[in-house]
Amino acid sequence: MATVCSPFSxxxxxxxxxxxxxxxxxxxxxxxxxxxxxxxxxxNKHRRLNNSVLLTVDLTKAVADEAIARGDSIIITYxxxxxxxxxxxxxxxxxxxxSVQPRPSTETMYPSPDPxxxxxxxxxxxxxxxxxxxxxxxxxxxxxxAKTAFPQxxxxxxxxxxxxxxxxxxxxxxSVSDITISSVAACPGSGxxxxxxxxxxxxxxxxTGELSHHEALAAIEAGSVVITLSHSNSxxxxxxxxxxxxxxxxxxxxWREARANNDLGRxxxxxxxxxxxxxxxxxxxxxIDVSQSDRDPYQVVCWQNGREA
Numbered sequence: 001m002a003t004v005c006s007p008f009s010x011x012x013x014x015x016x017x018x019x020x021x022x023x024x025x026x027x028x029x030x031x032x033x034x035x036x037x038x039x040x041x042x043x044n045k046h047r048r049l050n051n052s053v054l055l056t057v058d059l060t061k062a063v064a065d066e067a068i069a070r071g072d073s074i075i076i077t078y079x080x081x082x083x084x085x086x087x088x089x090x091x092x093x094x095x096x097x098x099s100v101q102p103r104p105s106t107e108t109m110y111p112s113p114d115p116x117x118x119x120x121x122x123x124x125x126x127x128x129x130x131x132x133x134x135x136x137x138x139x140x141x142x143x144x145x146a147k148t149a150f151p152q153x154x155x156x157x158x159x160x161x162x163x164x165x166x167x168x169x170x171x172x173x174x175s176v177s178d179i180t181i182s183s184v185a186a187c188p189g190s191g192x193x194x195x196x197x198x199x200x201x202x203x204x205x206x207x208t209g210e211l212s213h214h215e216a217l218a219a220i221e222a223g224s225v226v227i228t229l230s231h232s233n234s235x236x237x238x239x240x241x242x243x244x245x246x247x248x249x250x251x252x253x254x255w256r257e258a259r260a261n262n263d264l265g266r267x268x269x270x271x272x273x274x275x276x277x278x279x280x281x282x283x284x285x286x287x288i289d290v291s292q293s294d295r296d297p298y299q300v301v302c303w304q305n306g307r308e309a
Contacts, residue, residue, distance in 0.1 A: 004043040004273065007258055007280055008051045009074045015247065015254045016076070019083075045272045048279055049073045051255070052287035053247070055239045057232045062293035070289075078239060082112060084123040087238045092128035092186035094149040094237075095207055097140045104130040109185065109194060109202065127187045127194035129203055135180035138225060141205065142168070142176070149229060149237045165300060166233075169216045169226040179225060181205045188234045195219075201226075209234035232296045239290045248288045255286050 059077040109127030183203040187194040191208030201224035209231035
């Protein structure tokens with residue numbers, strides 16, 4: 001029996017296409033091996049799902065179970081992208097303290113060889129780099145990253161404490177408080193192929209999810225600083241801090257248009273299917289949430305006297 005796609009799920013797909021997060025396939029194909037996955041629960045005549053979307057970095061069984069329990073219509077699992085104004089730009093701007101005005105513009109490090117015709121996407125490509133007019137204290141940049149790159153689920157302690165943990169490598173003989181930074185290069189996920197060119201760092205500060213031991217050594221021997229947030233932690237904050245609100249605004253508009261021009265489906269739809277479609281179109285709600293089950297596989301364990309502290 002053929003499955004039927006929910007009109008709400010169709011609206012989500014159209015919205016993602018308008019955001020150029022799907023139809024830029026040539027960019028993704030050339031610059032990264034993965035494209036975001038949209039996993040939909042087909043229309044069920046006997047159990048109507050919610051007009052809701054669950055965002056995640058990685059699609060695991062725990063995330064799928066969460067979506068089923070919530071009754072979500074669709075899961076969007078979103079890896080590193082090449083889209084202007086999206087994840088790579090967000091991560092790079094996390095390194096810019098709020099006191100820096102105007103905000104420095106970002107440079108695409110590896111532009112797409114075949115960008116879309118739309119001028120808005122001419123800067124598509126992997127990796128971002130910013131250069132400050134004046135060198136900034138590394139302390140200030142670290143503080144900005146700690147405040148902006150991490151979703152609340154990664155924060156240890158109260159809101160006022162806002163304690164987060166991540167790895168930093170600095171040149172031997174230096175101290176964090178003595179270092180100034182003139183340029184930052186960022187790549188979410190695993191950024192070695194973007195941030196190291198012929199074994200040489202491309203900026204004073206390399207910001208990414210993970211870098212190998214030898215690559216980090218090469219970077220600090222060349223005088224650069226490396227900050228790694230853990231692979232998916234360098235991506236997850238984008239979902240909560242940017243994509244969720246941006247997608248919600250656009251999807252709410254897309255869903256209003258779909259409801260105004262509703263089509264109850266195929267001519268061979270049976271009565272029970274038509275009733276479910278009517279219920280869906282009657283619902284003006286739109287909900288987008290970031291998965292609470294999605295997390296980096298690596299966790300930090302504090303061990304003391306033979307037990308976890």
